[in-house]
Amino acid sequence: MQELLPEEPFETEVRNKRAIIDRRALLGRIEDIVKEGGSDLDVRTHILAALRDALENGRSEVRRRFDERASGTVVVRSNCYLVDQLIRVVYDHVTTHLFPSANPSTGEVLSLVAVGGYGRGELAPQSDVDLLFLLPYKMTPRSEQVVEAILYFLWDLNFKVGHATRKVSECIRQAKSDVTICTSLLEARWLWGDQSLYIELRKRFQSDLQSQGGAKFIEAKLSERDLRHKRNGGTRYSLEPNIKESKGGLRDLHTLFWIAKFLYHVDDIARLVDQKVFTRQEVRRFEKAQAFLWTLRCALHYLTGRAEERLTFDVQKSLADWMGYTDHAGTQGVERFMKHYFLIAKDVGDLTRIFCATLEAEHNRRSRFRLPSLTRRRSFSGFRLEGERLSVKDASVFENAPIEMLRIFAVAQKHDLDIHPKALRWITQNLKLIKKPLREDPEANKIFLQILCAEEDPETTLRRMNEAGVFGRFIPDFGRVVAQMQYNMYHHYTVDEHTIFAIGILHDIEQGRLSEEAPIATEVVHKVLSRRVLYVAVFLHDIAKGRPGDHSEVGAKVARRICPRLGFSAEETETVAWLVLYHLAMSDTAFKRDIDDPKTIQDFAALVQSPERLRLLLVLTVADIRAVGPNVWNAWKAALLRDLYWRTEEVLSGGISSEGRAQRVEHAKEALRVAIADWPKKEVEAHIKRGYPSYWLSADTETHLRHAHLVREAERQKLPLMIDAHVDGYRDVTEVTIYTADHPGLFSRIAGAMAVSGVSIEGANIITLANGMALDSFYVQDAAEGGALDSDERVARLSANIEKVLSGGMRPVQELARQRSTIPSRYRVFKVAPRVLIDNKASATHTVIEVNGRDRPALLYYLTTAITRLNLMISTARIATYGAHAVDVFYVKDALGSKIDNKAKLTRIRKKMLEVLESTDCAAAAVSKQPASKQPAAAKKPTRETRRKPETAAE
Template sequence: MKNTPYFERTPFFFDQNHFRMRLADGKAIAIFKDALHAAKVNFDRRFREGEDIRTLVYEQAHFVDFLLHYAWHQFHWQGSVCLIAVGGYGRGELHPASDIDLLFLHQEQLPQADLEAIEGFFTFLWDIGLDIGHSVRTLAQCVEIAAQDITVATNILESRTLMGDGQLRDELLALTGPDKIWPPDAFFKAKFQEQQERHAKHDNSSNNLEPNVKNAPGGLRDIQMIGWVAKRFFNVRTIRQLEGRGFFTEEEFAILLTGEEFLWRVRYGLHMLAKRGEERLLFDHQRELATLFGYKDTPERLAIEQFMHRYYRIVQALQELNDVLLQFLSEAILQAGQQQNVEPINARFQLRNGFIEAAYTRVFEDDPSALLEIFVLMGKDKRILGVRASTIRLIRECRHLIDDEFRKDPDNTALFMDLMRSPYSLVRQLKRMKRYGILGRYLPEFDRITGQMQHDLFHIYTVDEHTLLVMKNMRRFRLPYAQEKYPVAHHIMKRLEKPELLYIAGLFHDIAKGRGGDHSMLGKVDAEAFCERHGLTGRETRLVSWLVEMHLLMSAVSQKQDISDPDVIHKFALLVGDQLRLDYLYLLTVADINGTNPDLWNTWRASLMRQLYLETKRALRRGLENPIDRQDIILETQQAAIRKLEDKNFSESRIRTLWGDMGDDYFLRESHLDIAWHTEAIACHRSDEPLVLIRQSRFNGMEGATQIFVRTKDRDNVFAAAANALSGLDLDIQDARLYSSPDGYTIDTFFVLDENGEPTHHDRFDIIRRTLHDELSLVDKYPDIIQRRTPRVLKHFAMPSRTMISNDLLAGTTVLEVISPDRPGLLAAIGRVFLSFGIQLQNAKIATLGERVEDIFFITDSEGQPLSDAAQCEALQVSICKALDDIVGQHS
């Protein structure tokens, strides 16, 4: 038995004699179902106990082979037919919920009895619970389809005979071989195009928060891709048969096998936990898989972060391997027989048919600086298409030469700065350096963030992926298309004297993530050391380190503070200091927001950033010693609004009467156009019913959001009702401005975006008005808050809600900041808590950052005074956190 080939052995848990005896008694469907269930229990137990994953994957396929054998014999076959396994099952691999792909191959004419048997056979397989993918074709049909469809040709390449006339499959293989259809060059081009399209669907990144184990870059498909092309070219059945043929190095073969085993374990666990063919590593399963893989939380890192860090590291190694081997195959297949056009670059490198290569094999050993020089050369010459496979291997073999002495060498620091000034494809070179293991060795601090997960919904990429994406965004600001999407950034970038300083700040802004402590301060120290080592001037070093330290400042001010307040602008301008820093900080902030989560950048956030930039620019031009007077702004706004209203036959005395004793904040925060719009509507509104106005906002000349103005009698829970109504319409509140008028009314302005992050269409204005009227009519007997279902992803983040509270003595309010996952009904829930504590909401600053909110509420007690009771403040904070955290538990 020891010498029996694996696939000829019966699975040890499957008692064929007992199975046959039961079949003799009838009730075949129930017997097959029992066998499948018993096998599933057996395989799952062994997986949890840590059995070798290859044994489980192969044995599952082998077990299904036996079931199909017995299912086949439940029917009578007369003609020449063949049952063939294709796809992954054709390779003899099967995960718990993988499709079992079958091809029924037959001669041109089949007896009616066989046609009925085929239909009955597949019906039987479905009835017993097998996930079958099937096709029934003649030999001629298979050849015709395979010639047109690369996927079908690939499936045939990996097929094996299960039952019936095996000669049919032999004929099929002969008719679809590389000498008949899809010769190696055409096959390679088609599969490579297929891979590029697949990678594009996953943003060309393996480092997404919920990666696809099968299809994302570095996933199982990339391993299979290598196998398919290599098998076609070398005419072998399995990758193992390529060992010793010069295709793999020993190290590469080890990376391939260990990477495949790890991803198989992950995929097996996913299928087992999801009870379906799930290929995405969802948050639902990451924590469970981390436990299954033996990871435990530590004070430094969560088990889930350790598990995902290993995952990202492995898929990165597989990406690198895919890059090398496909380049090798490209040279062997596509360039075979081509005239070799070799052009010397310098003594160390030459260009061969568009790809750079080492001029001789010892180039990196003789001159380790060449490990950086090769990327500098590619950044300077856009003709260079890539690196030849043989040279990639040399780079990997010699990267150990990068040590402390190498990093301190002035020649090498000069080369790295040359790279940062590259006219072409800087980020592409940095990505190559990362894949080939050069960037992490030259910058050990970058190596520490490689594959580091950020376990929140604010960031959707690992730290290293995010960092390179931020730098890519910076480079994009130079392109013509950015003039429309990022007009301010495009304008600044075109006249930026030293963009390399911006790129260095981008490279270091998150470099200290995951070390504990303030990553901005820790990163500042790293940035200073880098700048000094790389010969930057003192002024340049101070600029870069300041940018790293302050990289969150502009985003925080624009989203959390009232940027219509001249005092806020003045304080921000004092922190910035000069126009140069403002320009660099604006570019870094916009690139960072877009590189954190593409959904964060919308018209509203763009308008806030633009307003903060322009107002600060004016403050700097005016001089920091000449801050603008608040009363001057209020007077200018009032006079402009009066002129607008006088054009519509309003007298100034009537206007002043309508305004009454409206506070300064109203005239500071609202534009004269909006004030005129409000005032005219209030004058014409002769009803106690709520007044609701809606239009698209024009924020500093840019469309930012949909603007909703609500005036209603000042009663408890107005804010909660309005927030709940807007939430029910899938409108996200971006900002809320709340004012109490002296005549007993509350005046609220909401700026909202739809679920796509865009101003809502005017066709929805009527339903928004009706919904707000209906909800506000219930304020006096307001029911319990109605919530929508909590999104799936929010349930898997341990970050609880948290609050901070302080008193603003100048404004006469208490400032409450709430940081929480963006739960449905969040603002309405907070409003209910305020009601229960007798809290009056004076104002609010709403900031939704992806799936996280950082909202600031300006509140007073029922007498309009700041909260002074410490016990009440603590109870308020505890109640808000509990109310928000309970939403997930009650509605998930």
């Protein structure tokens, strides 16, 4: 598949058609078969063989042309031509040889009509063939036989046929009540048979439907479009788009074409130039988008061998390679390919928005944003009001004063108005005027900053500016991330969409709309000293994505360049740059480090240094995570961030210091003494003595109280194992606490039992009491759905599995093998570089092992099994996943309770962890020294003899 360059003419005509199929030669062959005679079955078998040969040869020829640079437009028209000729041959054979009629009656004539996409003359490699058998009156016996025989031939040729048999009057009646049938008939094309019937259908359709006006049809198609967008995620920037049905896909172009054809009676989109609907440049954008999407759709059908319409992660890489996209300047080839797709989808959005909005204005349809109280006013701040949309007199307004291209968005934002499509078109046509002088104009930058920091929904306005192209032109660094994909399963949107979403979430936090999901952020956002510092930091936090180097470091440099232009002081600029540089620091600390460890809090406080930066960083972190995609933010992450915030704030305000640790331990003990005051004093003090200082600092009084009752019950009944499950609504997890004799490998065996039970461990707190018993707490969620375990039965099953594993009644390795837990196919396409970091400075008492790799079922079990075999004791674990990327952190000591500082031992640890990460058979790597097996071979890709360099303009 080649890239379609903007200056290159689009090839749309099918050349040398007889090389695809020679209908006359095929008819002659069938005549010979009939003349040779034989049984009806033999004749039919030979005719089918001839048809199959013609079909197979034709498809091979079309595929060969595609592999030799034919565009998708040519391919779908070639496929259509091939099927046309085959159906005509079948029709002639059926009506001539099987059910001949020398002089058919008026009621026996039949017209074959192609409808739907096939009627439009476009047929993708795996698409259905939609036919209408058009009758003059009711069905006659001969017509029924002819229709049935044609369909059986097509079915035997393995065509997927959608068909209907109707009279002209039935077609018109049903089209009036069903917009789908109306649309299908709108695209009807005579194929074979009696042409006068088709002509009658066209005339009746025009007189009974088209001549009655298009308002009803437009309304129906736009509503249909909105529902389709909603079903497919509501954004054109979803990272696994449906190239046919998603926003910005082929169906949007079809909708535009259907409305144009219904209203203006055009068969070619280029004729809309004469109708003053599109300019020649806009028609060119339409043709370019259609050619790209058809080429991509054909490639997807050929690659998968089915009517696949979704660009899923597991096909994106193959398509990008096939199209010749290579890694460049820190951006993967697949990301460059998807960026080109999203830019095309954006063009489709621009065209359909301009076209459909123009129709709304022309037909005086009521806008969904109608503001009755404003209808009498005809201007706002120098802009005209047309149909409740802001506009200008003509394009010269923007040509003479380019700053007006910014100001119109600010005025629309202030008064909650939309912008007229004419004005948007003039803005698009004059984007080239947004140059350095305007970018350096203090007034223009003031307007932009007002839009960004406004209290009137900055998200909608910024998205409109982005759609119009103004955003990226005024801030070229933002223009570089427009349509920039991030090829992973963690991020759900392109970088520009993610950024705009994050700004919208920040606005929601400020307005109090997320007080339940993010209560601390909602509270502290009003304590920050500078709103605009916060808004600009959110705007710039991912501005350097896709560039070489660390995007946080490069982004900080960009911030130092952009902020002065926006009128920021040196102090404000430095604060924004710091926030961009460290925008991942809070989430990394909360999710990857033990925040119960005092050194973790001290180190983080030393980085942040001030309560103001802490507040800014918290709100930025919440907005960033929530904008990644649906279901990424959860109560567990919220709780970790809140705990980190409060503990760090106490350090920064002088509330906690390393010298006060003993006092905090005593306070925790005393609080528990009060809670269990009804116990015998001897039992109280015996329990208090079981806990080391680290235990008393690891939880609150409520948790200490639950633990006390659990331990007391186990000791009274002399039980070797006691399990307690408690739903923690604060974190949306089930806290599973296990009290049993401590021994090497306990963590690993429990992790195995949980993997077998289908739960994922979000975090763990490993405690060994002074009596040698383990009091381990695991925070778990449902592995498939997330959230706390939803039933007592589920908890009971988990507890039973833990007991079986710890008693030796179940071996996790064998049970997991029976479950055939493999890496999900969608995960396999991601190449997460395995990495093991060992840090002896992060904790004063433990060695910290951070493991990064591709996630897979039971990975935590296999990692902890390997740690156990290295004779290490796990004290705390932090478990996190980012799509297919797993980040597991373990705080460990050696068998003597010390840090590991022996270089040879550290090398062995790193090597063993890497073996587990790199192996497709985690169990083998965890328990043996066998080399990791190779990854399975990639799926077979389509071939392309000639590749061309992708279009640089789309980057």
